[in-house]
Amino acid sequence: MLLDIEPAVLTAGERTSLIALLKMIAKERHEWHPTPQEALLVDDFVRDLNLQQTILEEWAAKALEESANPRPRNGREQPVTAERLEDIVEDLQKPAVLVVENRLGDGGFIRAVAEALRDERLSYALHPRRAWLKFCNGGGTGQMPKLTADECGEFAVVIRVAVLFDSDRTSHDVPSPNEQKAEEARRAGARHVHVLTWRMMENYVPFRVWEAVFPGKPGAVRQIRATIPRQRGYLHLKHTFVGRRGSMPSLWDRPLDLNEDDFHELGPDVVAELRQILTMIHEIL
Known part of the structure; x- marks a missing residue:
């Protein structure tokens, strides 16, 4: 900070x-x-x-x-x-706090983005021996405003809490059902709140990650590659790869050495939004 x-x-x-x-x-x-x-x-x-x-x-x-x-x-x-x-x-x-819907999934995503975009300070801060930033699991967007209030209450003067919401939007022309929850999180004390433009974190996963995690489903990867960003950004990709009842495996356990081009491939505005999220984290770090 x-x-x-x-x-x-x-x-x-x-x-x-x-x-x-x-x-x-x-x-x-x-x-x-x-x-x-x-x-x-x-x-x-x-x-x-x-x-x-x-x-x-x-x-x-x-x-x-x-x-x-x-x-x-x-x-x-x-x-x-x-x-x-x-x-x-x-x-x-104290560690700065990023409240997310899923600590492991969203936390792994932030780590991967920091490394791919060469954010050395954030990668340094996330090293387990330092733990200058912790990911706080919201247990679903419904609990995130209350959890945000609890985390903000841990600080006396300098409230070092940010919140990252999925938008849960089903298309580009509908409002996010989580905007009200984001406003509640701000009223709870978090000055830094970001609602993803696309549906959820999985929509920002590079194609190379999907290929590595689901080597047996090349057709599904080809399908999302062929879909234009304006539509792909709002697909429920969990359903695409594991069905409605399936469990999504960890997406970030494989060392793929991702770079900025891997995220830029998803769409022209993706890297700019990811850098905006990293800047928000630096504001509390």
Whole structure:
């Protein structure tokens, strides 16, 4: 998460919380671009610690050097104040939360998209040893607004919760039945909510994945390849591959080394929407 740390934090902030905050920044869990004056304050603070905090010393020296060319603010920075420093640091230490309908299916999808679109920061954050982002299972779209409220309640100041809904639309010219649930999730405290344009996550699965998961059904893959995106995006692909009563196997267990072209092949607007979802996740990460 991109931070805006007020100068009072560096001069009057609670010491233990400030050290924890700076360590998270030094480890690139969160991002902060201090001005030259702020970088000097940090450098003095770290030197005065005299605790052999090597990672902090290295980061403070680098920040001091980079502050000569400050980055412009974009208006999306999270304010960090001395008054609420302890609560804010506690929030920043927790994993960010993405509420989804199916933790394994949607979680695997997000991991695959991050790798294919070369989102190194998100892939790094999703490593099991870090777990800076967790996928929270909604158990169906009906429970997602309430689950969103519960997850938002875990944060005191910085609500780091986003929600990803299937649209469940049956064609391009009908509204999503989940728009009302999305609005409920926003009212529950989640500022970042995305409703998929197409029917569900499976409609964004590259053809190569279907070929790998269902090698015995080349006809079904040829069928969806031949269908134009405006129609294919709203098919119930589970029914196409396993029938109405069948169970969909995991789609993301095979190392296929997907790339942007695999998703672009699905339709001209797919990659843009996927990047929009990744940007939303970065807003809470």
